[in-house]
Amino acid sequence: MATTEDRQHLERLLREHKKRLRLLELRHARQGDASDPATMAEIDDIKAAIADIEQHEPSDVVTETRIVLRKQYENDIDFLIADGAARNRRQTRVEERTETLAVEQHGIKDNVIQLMADVQTIGGRVLQNETKGRTGRTRNMLLLLLNVIMLALILAMLKAHGL
Numbered sequence: 001m002a003t004t005e006d007r008q009h010l011e012r013l014l015r016e017h018k019k020r021l022r023l024l025e026l027r028h029a030r031q032g033d034a035s036d037p038a039t040m041a042e043i044d045d046i047k048a049a050i051a052d053i054e055q056h057e058p059s060d061v062v063t064e065t066r067i068v069l070r071k072q073y074e075n076d077i078d079f080l081i082a083d084g085a086a087r088n089r090r091q092t093r094v095e096e097r098t099e100t101l102a103v104e105q106h107g108i109k110d111n112v113i114q115l116m117a118d119v120q121t122i123g124g125r126v127l128q129n130e131t132k133g134r135t136g137r138t139r140n141m142l143l144l145l146l147n148v149i150m151l152a153l154i155l156a157m158l159k160a161h162g163l
Contacts, residue, residue, distance in 0.1 A: 021046045
């Protein structure tokens with residue numbers, strides 16, 4: 001079975017033989033009957049060599065070429081299948097990661113909403129405490145004032161009784 005290198009060699013030989021044959025045929029045509037018998041013998045030898053190459057080429061070279069092309073085609077198919085599978089795996093990982101990030105984002109969003117509600121609740125309590133504090137301070141001031149007035153009355157009564 002011929003290799004690719006053998007096939008290329010046979011193709012080069014065929015080109016060179018045909019080129020030489022054309023030159024000899026032109027020489028023979030110019031010289032006519034005065035052609036050198038060696039030229040005629042060389043023309044016959046080249047035609048035989050070309051026929052021999054062409055006879056062997058289809059069975060060996062074409063078969064080898066078909067085998068090489070089939071292997072290349074099978075390798076290309078295997079590569080495309082493997083590449084497609086790898087792309088599918090990458091796409092699946094990207095989709096899984098996107099889904100995970102969406103879930104995490106949703107959780108973070110829920111936490112932020114809860115924190116905002118907590119801040120509002122704490123803010124409301126602070127306002128209530130401030131209001132209660134003001135109310136408590138006012139009540140304490142009134143009670144203190146009442147105590148002072150009562151003390152003043154008691155002192156006045158004690159003084160009035162001479163005590």
